[in-house]
Amino acid sequence: MDHNFEDESLWLLVNEFVERKQRGEWPTIEEYCNSHPHLATQIKDLFPTLELVETMQPSSQASPGGILDHFPPPESIGDYRVIREIGRGGMGVVYEAEQESLKRRVALKVLPRNARDSDVVQARFLREARAAAQMHHTNIVPVFEVGEAKNYFFYAMQLIDGKSLDLVLDELNHNRGKGGTDEFMQLAAATSLQVAEALDYAHGRGIIHRDIKPANLLIDAQGVVWVTDFGLAKTEEEGMTRTGDFLGTLRYMAPERFKGKCDERADIYALGLTLYELLVQRPAFDSPDRLQLIDLINRTDPPPPSSLDRRIPRDLETIVLKSIDKDPDSRYPTAREMADDLRRYLDEEPIKARRHSVVELLYRWSKRNKGMAAAFSAIGILLTAVAIGSSLAAAKFHAQNELIRRNATLAAMRLEEISRLSDSQRVEDLNNEAEQMWPATPENVEAFEQWIEDAEGLISRLHGHETDLAALRKRASSYSTQNAGSKISSWQFDDPALHWQHKTLSRLVNDIHALESDDPQVSVLASIRKRLQFARTVQQRTIDDYLLEWDHACKSIADSEECPQYKGLTIKPQLGLVPLGRDPDSGLWEFAHLETGAIPIRREGKLFLNDDTGLVFVLIPGGTFLMGAAPLELGIHFSANAPTEEEYLVISDVEPHSFASELTLLPGDQVISINGRRILAELDLENLVSDLGSGDMMRFEVLRDSIAQHLEAEIPANVDP
Template sequence: MPLEPDPESLRDEVILKILEALEGGRDIDPESIIATHPELVGDLESFLASHRDLARLTAPFRGSRRAELGDGLPGIGAIGDFRLLREVGRGGMGVVYEAMQVSLRRRVALKVMPFADALDPRRLQRFRAEAWAAAHLHHERIVPVYAIGSERGIHYFAMQFVEGQSLSMLIGELWRLEDARALSPPQDNEASRLVATEISSERSSNRRRYFERVAGLCRQAALGLEYAHQAGIVHRDVKPSNLLLDLRGQLWITDFGLAQVAGDTGLTMTGEMLGTLRYASPEQLLARRGIVDHRSDVYSLGATLYELLTLRPPFDGKDRNELIRQVEREEPPPPGSLDPAIPRDLETIVLKALRKEPSERYATAEEFADDLQRFVEGRPIEARRPTASERLRAWSRRHPSIFGAGVVVLVLVSIASLVSAALIRQEQGKTLVARKKAEAAYRRERQRAEEAEARFRLARRAVDELIEVSEEELAHVPGMGGLRKRLLASVLGYYREFIDERRSDPDAQVELRDTSRRVETILADLAVLRAAGDLYLLIQPSALDDLRLDDSQRSRVAELSARAGKNWMESFGEPSRLPPPSERERLALEQARANKAEVDRILSPVQQGRLRQLALQSEGPAAFREPEVVQALRLSPSQRERIRTIDDLALVRPGEPARPAAMSRILAQLSPEQLRRWDELIGEPIRGRLSAFPWPIEPQPEAKSPDR
C-alpha cells in the first residue's frame, strides 16, 4: 500500500496550493482549508495570519509605487525638481525621501538637511562635506550622488535609489526567522522578504554557502571602502544600517555623513567619538587623537561580519559605559564558540579585523577583501591567530595598571623573600623583627594614602575629560545636544561629590566650585539653545491655531521668523570669510537668547508652556532621548536601552507607518504612572498636521496627509 506523506510534506503541499491560488487572483476560503486539514490547523492559521499581516504592511508601499507611475505625480511635497513620494529614513545628518526627479522621470533618494541644523554654519559645512565626499566617489559599490542644491533655504542632494534592504534589517529578519519568539521589524516589501528568506534557507540548510555569501558581501564592502580610502576619505560610520543589499544581491555603501577627508581639519577632530557605538573602533570610542584612520573602517566592517555570522554584535553592553569598557578591555567571544559551524579560517579573518590595536589589524581594506576572497575560493588565508606572547602583550596594553601592579608585587615578594632569608641567616632578635614589621606597616599605610590620592587625581582627570569631549568634540556634532547635557549633568554630580570629599582642603574647594559653576553655565546655555530651537513651530499654521494667537501675536511672530531667516542667510558666505568657530558660537548663542527673549515677550506663560508641549509632540520617538524627559519619566536603564533600540530600528525602517509604530512600541514600555507623566508633558494632541521638520514643504492639492 502507498505510504502516507509525512506532516511536513503535507503542510508544504497545502501552503504551495494556497500561494498558487493567491498569485492567480483566485479567492481562498481559510475556514474550508483548515476544515479539510484539521491536523495542520496550527501551521495553517500561523501562515494565513502572516500573509494577512504582510498584505497590510505592504499596502502603503504599493500605493506609493502607483503614485509614482501616475501622470499627475502626486506626493507629499516638492523641493525644486524633485517630487517627494515618501520618507524612507532619517538620521543625525538629515532625512531621506524616496522622490521622483520630474525633469528626468527617474526615482532617486533625496537627502535633505533640517532647517534648524542649517542655521549652524558648522553643521551646514558638514552636510556639504558629506555630499562632496559621496559625489567624488565613483565606484560600483558606493551609492552615487546625482545632484546637489538648495531650494528656499532647504539644502539637499540626490542619490541613486537602491531598492532592497539594509544589512541591519537582514540581520533582524534572520534572527526572527531563527527564533520565532523574537521581535524584529517586518520587511519593507515582498521582494526584500524573499531575499532574506533565501539567505535564511542557506543558513539553515547549506551553512558553507551562507558563510561564503556573507564573506562575499563584506568583500564587496571592503573593496568600496578601499576605493574611498585611496581617495583620501575615511567613512567612520560603517555599520549594517549603512550597507544596503539590493534585490540582485549586490551590496552598496551609503551615508558618508561622518566621513573624514584627508587634509581637512576644519570639520572634525581625528579622534572624535563618532558612529554607532557597537561598531565603532576602540580608538574612536576612546577619542584617541591622530589614530582614527582607514583601519577604523576595517574594524567596523569586521564587527558587521561578526554579526552576520553569529546574529549578535561582538559586544552586548547594556549601557554606554559598559559597552566602552568591553570594547577597550575585553575580547569578543570567538564566533566559533557561539556557532561551531563557522569555519576556523573565517573566524580568524574576523578576529584579525577586530584587533584592539590598529597596527595589528589588516593594514588596508584591500588586504581584508583579499583574505575574504581566499576563503571563498578555498585557498589558505594570510591572517594568523596571535601567539601566547602576543596575547600577553595585548592584555598588558589594555590593563597597564594591573600588569604594572603585578610586576611591582612580584618584585616586592622577591625583596621580602631575600630580606627574610637575610634575617634568618643573621639570627636577629625579636626587637629587630618587630621594628621591621612596624616599618612595613608604615609603608603600607603611606602607599594606601598615595594610591587614594592617585585615584582621586585619575577620577578628576577622567571627569575633566568629559567636559573637554562635550565642548571640543561634541559641541559641533549634529544631534549631540542631548548627549552633551547628559555628560555635563553627570560631571556636575561628580564634582559635587568631589567637593564633599575634599571638605578639609580649602584650595581644592575653590577650584572645584569654580569648575562646577562653569558646567552649570554651559548647561544653562544649552537650555537657551534648545528653547530657541522651538522657533520653527511658530511658522506652522496648525501650531499657531493651537496656541490661539491673536492677529497682533501672529504679526509679531511672522516678523521674528523673517528676521531670524534673514540673519541665518546673512551668516553664510565663503568659508574663508567666516569668523572663527568660537566667535560664531558666541554670535549664535546671543542670537538664540535674543530670539528666546522675543518669543517670551510675544507669548503668554500659558502659550509658552503649550509651545514646549508641541515641541515634544513634533519630536516623536526622539523626545525620549531628551534628558529632561528621561528625568521626568524616571526611566530605568533597561527602559532607556529598549527605547533606544526601538528608535534606532525606526530610523532604518522606511515608510510613513514607522513613526507612529515606533511611538506605540515605546509607550508600551512605560508603566501607567509614566504614561500619566508623559501625557502631562505633551498635553492635548494637536489637531491638524504638525511637521517634525523645520522647513516649509508645499503639498499638492490632491496629496493626502500620511497621518490621516
C-alpha cells in the first residue's frame, strides 16, 4: 500500500491505533473517522488492514498451540485407544486410534479441556465437528462420532491413508520438471474437480469452508481427494463474518474478505489459487511481510500460469484466472460451474469460461491504477486511430470471403440438424440405460460415471439448442396461446420441414431440461448421481462400519438354539443391508435397506418408522409355503336321492386328504346341520361355505348308526371365500 504519510498527524494516529490494539483495547475505525474527519478517507483505506494484521498476530495469552505443545499424548480417550500422533495445529491434535468396540482404525481429533479457557477455540472446534458431521460426500472426510471424555473434547473421523496436497507440492518443488506434462495437467484438473464437487455439496447445505488450502486437502492412494478441517466453516445461520474476524491462511484469502465479506465465491477463489500453485509449483502471492502480502492480494494480479510454464493449456489457464478474479462477480458464481468447466477440460470439450479481452483487462487495470491510467490515455487514443485504419484495410477482403462464409454457414446448419437428431436419440438411450442400471454397487461405479458424463455432455449443449429454437420460432407463421399466463401452446409453420424441425427441437429442449433437474424424483441424472454416491460408499457404510453387528447377526442365525427357525442357516454380510436385530415377537432377524432411506430406531424391541425410514427386510426361514387364496373344498359327495323333511342328506363318499376327512366324516353319515343350519340340498351347503374363510370353525351334526355325532374343525389357512 503506497501510503507516504505526508501528514504527520496520520502517522501519529496509526501508531496510536496499533498500540491500543496491542494493549488489548477495542478502538473502532468509526471512532477515529468521527474525531478526525479531515483524514476519514485515509483512515477508512488504511485502518482495516492494520486491524486485520493485529488480529492475526500471535496472542500473548495462552494459545491452544501452546497448550498442545506441552500436553502428553493420552493412552485412550473414551472408546478409542490412541496409537500415534499424525498431525497437530491450532485447533487440536490428530491421532491415529482404534475404536475398541468396533475394532476399526480412525483419525481422532482432540482438544484438551484446558483449551476451554479460550471460548473462541472451543466454539471453533465444536463448529468444525458439527459442520463435518452433517455432510456425507465422497470427497469430504466423514465424521463418525463427536464427544467429550475425561479432559478432552474429541471427534472421530475416517482415517485417510494418504498425504496432504502441501506435502505433494513440497515434493514437486524438490523434483523440478516433473510438472507440466499432459498427464500432470490432467491430474491437477482432476484433483481440483473433486474439491469443487465437495464444495458444491457443502455450499448446497449452507456451509462455507473458508480455509481451502493445500494443507486441508488429503489425497489417498487411489487418487481420491478428501476435504478436511472445517474449523473455520461458516453456516448460513451464523450470518456474515464479524468485522476483524479474518481467519484462514492469509495467502489464500480472497480480496473481499479484507472488507469483512465472505460467501461461496471465496472458497472458489481459494481453490483457484490452489490449482494455480499446483500448476506452476509456486504460490500466486508470497511475501514474509503480512502488510506487503495483503497489498499484493488486493492490488496485483499474479502472472498468468502460461507465462511461467508455456506447457499449461489455455483452457486450464482460463479456468484458473476466472476462479481467482479479484472481482467476485467475475468468478464462477458456484462451485458446480467451476466443476463443470474442469470436467469439460478433462473430456476435451469446449469450456464455458472465456478469456478477458484486451479492453476488459485494460479497464480492470485502470480501476486499480487510476493515476497511471490517465497517463496512458493519449496512447489509447493513438491505438484507436490505428485500429480504424486497420478496419478500412480489412473491408477490402470482406467481399472476397463472403461466399466462403455463406457456404460454411450452410454446412454448419446441416451439422446442427444432425447434432439435434443425435442428441434426441441419446436422451432416449440414456433414459433406457438408466432403467437397467441397478443395483447401486461398487462394480457399477464406472458405468454410473460414464452415464453421468454423457448426460452432462447433453446438458452442456442445451444453450445452443435453446438459441436455435428461439431463432426457429421467429420464422413461425402463427401461434396460439393458453389462458393461464398466456403461455404459447402451439406454433404453426408454412414449411413442413420447419414444422418437423420445431417439433424435434422442442422435444429435445424439454427432455434436457427434465434431465438437469436436481430432484431425483423428476430427473434421471439426479437419480443416477444419487446411485453413484451410494455405490461409492455402500461397502464402507453397510459392511465396514457394521463389522461387529454383522458378526453377531451371522453367528445368531447359525445358532440352532438361539434361532431354531433358521435350522443352522449360514449367511455372510450383505452389501446394502444393515443388521437391526431380532423382532421380539417372531424372533426373525430384520435388516435396514440403506439405499431406500434412513435406518429405523428400535425401542423396547419394536422398530419405529417415519417418512424418512427406508425399507426393512426380514430374513424368512427356508421351506415351502402356499401363496394366494383358494375357496374351501369340503371333499363331500352325497347320495342322489333328495331328502324329505323327515330325512337327511346321506354322504356317499369322502375324498381322501380333504377337509371332510379331517372332520372324520364317513360314508353313510346323515348330515343333520352345519353350523346350526339345516341342510336339505347341496345348494344349501354351497351357500353356507361361500361365506367362510381361514380361521372360521365348521361344526357338523350327523347321525352315524342312528347315534348323533358332533364334529368340528377350524378352516385351514390360505382359504378365502
